[in-house]
Amino acid sequence: MIEEALNSVDDVKRAEAKPFLFTRIHARMSKGTESVWEKAGWLISRPAVAFTGLCLIVLINVMVMMNNNSVSTVNNTEVAQNSTDEFSSTVATIYDIENTQP
């Protein structure tokens, strides 16, 4: 049976193309080339590209959020430092109390 299968295409005739092939070719060529937007749309619709794009957007969002967190931490530190400085300038030290003379 294996040999029969292997020899089954020995006398095969060439398959014939469907009728009016030239008409279909001509119609296809007349449609013209795709626009840039059509090509872009086709590219974006590919699952791999869409998935990669989504991951990229999520990654950028995470990086921005992390960056914002570190900036707000710095701001809080600055506020605390400013408060400390202000407070320290009004606290009376032993020198202020004992040294009343100008």
Next chain:
Amino acid sequence: MNQPELVLLLQQGDESAFTKLVDEWQDMVYNTALGIVQHADDADDITQEVFIQVYQSVSSFKGDSKFSTWLYRITLSKALDHEKKKKRKKRFGFVQSLFGGDDEDQAHSVEFDHPGVQLEKKERANELFNALKQIPDKQRIAFTLNKLEGQSYQEVADIMNTTLYAVESLMGRAKTNLKKVLSSYYDNKIPEQK
């Protein structure tokens, strides 16, 4: 009109030369594509693409090889590209189904019936074509060109841009692998028939 004249007219953009080209070579292109993709509509699409590419890039044909050799190469390239696209679609079929993708590709799993095969050999031929899908591409190409297109080993070597020895080796391995696949198929099939 001989081949060099036809090529020259094509390069000059002669429409009647293009019509003649399609007339003369359409069955060759279609049969070759059909042997690879095993689907009539896809083979028809590929045939159209091949001729469009020929029309657009005939100026790049330098005459280093026969025109038929060039045509075969374009056809095989388009057919294999088509197969790769199909495999990619299958791989992402899960993702597509999440986004409401259609089931068009599932229709491609039906048995392939080559119209040129004699009636009494159709069943065995179907089994052979099924087995052909499971061997490496280069072996499949060599087998298709030799068996379906009647190309000699030397002609197959010219088309595949390789040596005669390499083609002999490819054909040997193709037959060995086909025998393995068919043997496994028959071993699984025959107990079911009992």
